[in-house]
Amino acid sequence: MKQQLQRERNKLLTSIDRLLEGPMIFLGFVWLILLVVDLVWGLSKTLDYISLTIWGIFIIDFVVKFILAPVKLLFIKKNWLTAISLIIPALRVFRIFRFLRVLRSLRGLRLVRIVSSLNRSMKSLTATMQRRAFGYVVLLSLVVTFTGAAGMYAIESPAPGFDSYGMALWWTAMRVTTAGSEYSPKTPEGRGLAFLITLFGFAIFGYVTATLATFFIGRDAEENDAPVAGAKDVAELRKEISRLTKTINEMKEKLDSN
Known part of the structure; x- marks a missing residue:
């Protein structure tokens, strides 16, 4: 009886996931864009209301899935970053309390908020580009670069190299491409985010190196005098056998x- 109930819950949870997958992916990207805008320029009242509305939808989605999950502890383990990303905006809603205003000003909360929001965007990208590996990597790199730059600017500004979003974006792009930069973050939170980037x-x-190597090896294998056996050669050998x-x-x- 218990196993049957768990199966029914799993079926219902899967159905809800499929039904809400598209809208939640879209809201996930909007949420990330609003995060970047908030970190760099701040949100207007209208954008703030939109952000809070999306946050409320995410909470409802999370609570429903938590209730339906057969194993609650396993669900929390898989979605702990998502849970954190939903808790942090509560500091903005209840900012009438002084100690919450103090907590909100801490750079550490910004770092956790950035990482947890990136985790949600990664899940959205994974859902939308399951069979497009290289495209997924390119889009994910852009997301990490722009969001990471917003985080570095919010945490490190006005330190040299991070005194504008453009400079922070350049610094983050250099880190993502492993080129490096002459500037370095000064705060522990900035160093932590830099380490993750x-x-x-x-x-x-x-x-990317492995992908390019595979591409060029494949191109070489297509040549008649290639020293490497290509897919066509292997197929012809199989036919002969x-x-x-x-x-x-x-x-x-x-x-x-x-």
């Missing part, structure tokens, strides 16, 4: 019949 840059650099196998089987049958 650098890790992402090294991971992407390895992927298949013909030889068929011929041998026919000869065996003839010998057996005689």
Whole structure:
């Protein structure tokens, strides 16, 4: 009985995920754009209301999925960053309390907010580009670069190299491409975010290098005098082996019949 109930919950949860996948992906990207605008320029009242509305929708979505999840602890483990990204905006809603205003001013909260929001955008990109690996990497790199630059600007400004969003964007782009920069963050939170951006840059650099190597090896393999066997060569070899196998089987049958 308990297992059947869990199966029914899983089916319902899967159905809700499929139904809300498109709208939640769209809202996830809007949420990220509003985060960048908030970190760099601040939100107007209208944009602030839109941000709070999206936040409320995310909370409802999270609570419904948590209720339907058969194993609550496993659900929290898989979505703990999402949960954090939903808790932090509450500091803005309840800013009438003095201690919450103090907490909101801490750079550490900005760092957590940036990382958790990037986590949501990564999930959205994964859902939209499941079979487009290289396109996914390119878009994800752009998302990390623009959002990371907004975070570095919000945390480090007005330090040299981060005194404008353009300079922070240049610095972040250099980190993502592993080129480096003469400027370095001064705050612990800025260093933490820089470390995460650098890790992402090294991971992407390895992927792009492997992709380019595979591309050029494939191009070389298409040449007639290529030292590397290509997919066409392997396919022709398989066909030849298949013909030889068929011929041998026919000869065996003839010998057996005689």
